[in-house]
Amino acid sequence: RQEQYRALRDVAPVTRDGIAIDLQLNAGLLADLPHLEETGAHGIGLFRTEIQFMVAQQMPSTSEQQKLYRAVLDAVDGAPVVFRTLDIGGDKILPYMSAIEEENPALGWRAIRIGLDRPGLLRSQVRALLKAGSGRDIAIMLPMVATVEEFTRGREIVAREIAYLRRHGHAMPTDIAIGVMIEVPALLFQIREICALADFISVGSNDLLQFLFAADRENRQVAQRYDPLGVASLRALRLIADTARESDCRVSICGEIAGRPLEAMALLGLGFRTLSMAPSSVGPVKAMLLALDAQEVGAVIREKLDDPETGPTLRSTLAQFAERR
Ligand code: PEP
Numbered sequence: 001r002q003e004q005y006r007a008l009r010d011v012a013p014v015t016r017d018g019i020a021i022d023l024q025l026n027a028g029l030l031a032d033l034p035h036l037e038e039t040g041a042h043g044i045g046l047f048r049t050e051i052q053f054m055v056a057q058q059m060p061s062t063s064e065q066q067k068l069y070r071a072v073l074d075a076v077d078g079a080p081v082v083f084r085t086l087d088i089g090g091d092k093i094l095p096y097m098s099a100i101e102e103e104n105p106a107l108g109w110r111a112i113r114i115g116l117d118r119p120g121l122l123r124s125q126v127r128a129l130l131k132a133g134s135g136r137d138i139a140i141m142l143p144m145v146a147t148v149e150e151f152t153r154g155r156e157i158v159a160r161e162i163a164y165l166r167r168h169g170h171a172m173p174t175d176i177a178i179g180v181m182i183e184v185p186a187l188l189f190q191i192r193e194i195c196a197l198a199d200f201i202s203v204g205s206n207d208l209l210q211f212l213f214a215a216d217r218e219n220r221q222v223a224q225r226y227d228p229l230g231v232a233s234l235r236a237l238r239l240i241a242d243t244a245r246e247s248d249c250r251v252s253i254c255g256e257i258a259g260r261p262l263e264a265m266a267l268l269g270l271g272f273r274t275l276s277m278a279p280s281s282v283g284p285v286k287a288m289l290l291a292l293d294a295q296e297v298g299a300v301i302r303e304k305l306d307d308p309e310t311g312p313t314l315r316s317t318l319a320q321f322a323e324r325r
């Protein structure tokens with residue numbers, strides 16, 4: 001199997017019905033970068049910037065951040081990278097930052113909420129990203145956004161840093177895209193507005209499903225109680241894919257489901273064309289898509305999702321579809 005996947009490294013990820021797919025990596029450390037070469041993935045769909053902060057003994061300086069981001073941009077050699085701004089709080093605690101007591105940390109003061117309430121940290125990070133991106137395209141993504149206003153406020157912070165660097169004569173990135181993670185269910189009901197404003201969106205299905213089903217992603221007792229291929233989650237994912245397409249907004253998915261072949265098959269059927277995943281998933285997902293008729297599986301999923309007689313999940317339907325190939 002491993003050998004078989006390695007042999008696929010240089011095979012273009014195109015479905016049997018001719019649709020080109022972008023397979024990207026989720027990463028967070030310099031040590032992850034050699035996986036680009038090993039897997040043949042096209043860039044990094046999610047760079048988790050908080051990991052540098054989590055492994056450090058003290059708050060990384062702006063120049064330390066800039067150095068890491070530059071190294072990442074150098075390693076991808078022109079391929080896209082999406083840098084997610086700090087997603088700390090919840091289960092991601094920084095030892096050198098005083099944590100506040102919270103009943104429900106996953107629902108608490110975390111990610112963009114900290115970024116907007118204590119903008120010094122976010123500003124320094126955005127500045128590091130913009131400097132690291134000089135002469136390149138750069139994509140900055142905001143995590144745990146729950147309202148349109150949080151996005152526009154985050155974007156204002158970026159705009160302010162851009163103006164500051166310009167004023168001081170710094171070389172700027174060739175393009176600056178600002179995107180949003182879709183991982184709080186409230187955004188499903190503002191998805192049109194978000195797509196109109198953001199340069200791109202990326203589905204964080206780990207959190208989106210955790211919150212959609214009110215089931216702690218770290219708690220095995222409850223994590224198995226819902227199915228990512230159930231009708232509720234597939235309808236949510238369909239809404240995102242359809243609205244992004246209608247709005248002409250770039251969309252990707254970077255949660256764990258993108259790296260599971262059966263789930264990835266459903267995502268391609270729904271219209272997702274960019275999947276970001278752990279390095280070990282690239283081979284299995286590529287093997288799946290090379291054999292896939294994406295239009296055909298899409299038609300099956302859409303028909304089932306609109307049929308009131310459909311049971312709670314499409315898992316067995318999809319597994320049968322995959323078997324027939
Ligand atoms: C997600 O929530 O799906 C995601 C990709 O981000 P993280 O797992 O870092 O929360």
Ligand code: MG
Pocket residue numbers: 183204206207
């Ligand atoms: Mg998340």
